Amino acid sequence: MSVDVRPMGRTAIVLEAASTGQVADLYERVIAARDEGEFAATDIVPAARTVLIDGIGPVDAAQVAALARTWTLTEAAHDAGALVEVPVTFDGPDLDQVADLWNTGRDDVVETMLATPFAVAFCGFAPGFAYLSGLGAQRAVPRRRDPRPQVPAGSVGLAGEFAGVYPRQSPGGWQLVGTVREVTLWDASRREPALLAPGVRVRFTA
Amino acid sequence: MIEVVDPGLLLTVQDAGRRGMAHLGVPRSGAADAPAARRANALVGNASTAAVLEATLTGAVLATRESVVVAVSGAPAPVFVGDVPAPMDRPIRLGAGQTLEIGHADAGLRTYLAVRGGVEGPLTLGSRATDTLSGLGPAPLKVGDRITVGTASAPGQELFAATHGAAPTIPGLDEVVELEVWPGPRADWISGVGALAEHVFHATTDSNRIGLRLSGGELAWSRTGELPSEGIVAGAIQVPPSGQPVVFLADHPTTGGYPVVGVLDEVSLALATQCRPGQRVRLRMAR
Numbered sequence: 001m002s003v004d005v006r007p008m009g010r011t012a013i014v015l016e017a018a019s020t021g022q023v024a025d026l027y028e029r030v031i032a033a034r035d036e037g038e039f040a041a042t043d044i045v046p047a048a049r050t051v052l053i054d055g056i057g058p059v060d061a062a063q064v065a066a067l068a069r070t071w072t073l074t075e076a077a078h079d080a081g082a083l084v085e086v087p088v089t090f091d092g093p094d095l096d097q098v099a100d101l102w103n104t105g106r107d108d109v110v111e112t113m114l115a116t117p118f119a120v121a122f123c124g125f126a127p128g129f130a131y132l133s134g135l136g137a138q139r140a141v142p143r144r145r146d147p148r149p150q151v152p153a154g155s156v157g158l159a160g161e162f163a164g165v166y167p168r169q170s171p172g173g174w175q176l177v178g179t180v181r182e183v184t185l186w187d188a189s190r191r192e193p194a195l196l197a198p199g200v201r202v203r204f205t206a
Numbered sequence: 207m208i209e210v211v212d213p214g215l216l217l218t219v220q221d222a223g224r225r226g227m228a229h230l231g232v233p234r235s236g237a238a239d240a241p242a243a244r245r246a247n248a249l250v251g252n253a254s255t256a257a258v259l260e261a262t263l264t265g266a267v268l269a270t271r272e273s274v275v276v277a278v279s280g281a282p283a284p285v286f287v288g289d290v291p292a293p294m295d296r297p298i299r300l301g302a303g304q305t306l307e308i309g310h311a312d313a314g315l316r317t318y319l320a321v322r323g324g325v326e327g328p329l330t331l332g333s334r335a336t337d338t339l340s341g342l343g344p345a346p347l348k349v350g351d352r353i354t355v356g357t358a359s360a361p362g363q364e365l366f367a368a369t370h371g372a373a374p375t376i377p378g379l380d381e382v383v384e385l386e387v388w389p390g391p392r393a394d395w396i397s398g399v400g401a402l403a404e405h406v407f408h409a410t411t412d413s414n415r416i417g418l419r420l421s422g423g424e425l426a427w428s429r430t431g432e433l434p435s436e437g438i439v440a441g442a443i444q445v446p447p448s449g450q451p452v453v454f455l456a457d458h459p460t461t462g463g464y465p466v467v468g469v470l471d472e473v474s475l476a477l478a479t480q481c482r483p484g485q486r487v488r489l490r491m492a493r
Contacts, residue, residue: 006392008442009439020434043229
């Protein structure tokens with residue numbers, strides 16, 4: 001599938017792919033083009049279907065649009081990103097609920113979480129909150145009808161076809177299946193503040 | 207050192223914000239009315255990215271513990287040094303032990319105070335800005351807080367840029383604020399984006415540094431379904447299913463799940479940040 005280019009006001013554009021899997025490819029290509037000096041921009045923001053390029057001038061925007069329209073994106077697994085192992089205790093209060101939604105048992109949910117190769121599709125919601133793709137549409141779950149006013153930091157949750165880890169305590173509506181151990185997801189004083197940045201591959205371990 | 211005597215409704219430290227971090231979920235933040243903050247900085251010879259104070263609607267009262275040069279810009283408000291009126295958009299010299307009062311804004315919402323040398327404070331991800339959405343940066347200022355003033359760079363008087371763009375007129379509460387809209391990625395999600403200007407909205411009381419929330423007209427969706435989350439910029443006009451648009455401001459989330467139908471340019475964005483609750487607003491496609 002080729003890339004659709006849409007305006008975002010006068011100083012930003014949105015590149016749209018056909019799927020979340022293709023966004024990983026698109027994001028890599030956009031970053032590579034920026035690194036090669038094809039254009040300058042303030043922020044490059046991947047999301048579920050799109051990559052936003054913010055703070056780009058009109059000449060550069062036209063250049064990127066022309067370039068992107070020549071790309072044929074693939075969903076091929078990207079093994080270029082760094083691999084981060086995240087130890088998880090599967091003690092989440094929504095484990096049974098997720099098992100019901102998947103029409104299986106708790107043990108199988110845990111097995112699936114441990115066996116799935118995840119990748120950070122994009123960040124949002126809060127600094128360092130990563131949307132992890134890998135479960136696929138068939139394991140999509142709805143958000144909780146009543147969001148919790150306080151989800152503890154380190155909680156591993158599921159919503160839609162994504163998994164995510166709350167970097168700090170916050171309100172949240174994701175179905176909670178576990179809690180991470182030993183890792184700090186977000187530290188603004190680190191050189192890389194987010195442990196799980198877009199493109200990073202993630203494996204949950206027991 | 208400058209001491210906060212009265213922070214008013216909301217007094218925060220702001221600068222040019224956090225750039226290049228949106229992909230990690232870090233909002234841009236920084237001065238809501240960025241041109242006003244730059245103007246205040248220029249008037250005291252600061253770099254445009256120096257940290258300033260952002261006062262909200264009711265102004266602020268500050269006491270100096272050293273002599274400083276300051277400038278006030280943004281929403282027009284009465285300014286007093288002690289009992290003596292002082293001008294906006296001009297440098298003001300204050301001796302140690304003087305009181306600077308920024309009164310309730312006559313029009314607009316956000317007034318900026320730059321101090322020569324810049325407001326000091328801890329850097330978080332390269333910025334001193336208070337981000338009210340994510341909690342990054344220092345807490346809003348409160349009574350008794352002390353603000354450290356930075357060391358001014360080389361005194362070159364050419365840096366005091368009195369002609370750094372005239373301050374724009376901020377519409378009064380009885381006027382309709384006209385905002386220019388450029389196409390957004392999901393303009394096709396509402397029917398008649400070209401007819402935006404037929405609606406007169408008003409700013410609601412739950413507007414804040416995250417977004418200017420508008421009510422009144424209803425921008426009906428022309429389709430059903432859900433939009434996968436996508437990146438957002440300051441000035442983006444998002445239309446949730448209610449049809450009541452939100453104009454995202456400095457502390458906007460980095461991604462959102464409702465269609466962005468248009469985006470304000472920088473001049474209109476600055477005006478949007480100055481809209482008070484109750485202010486009437488018209489959105490007009492630029493072309």
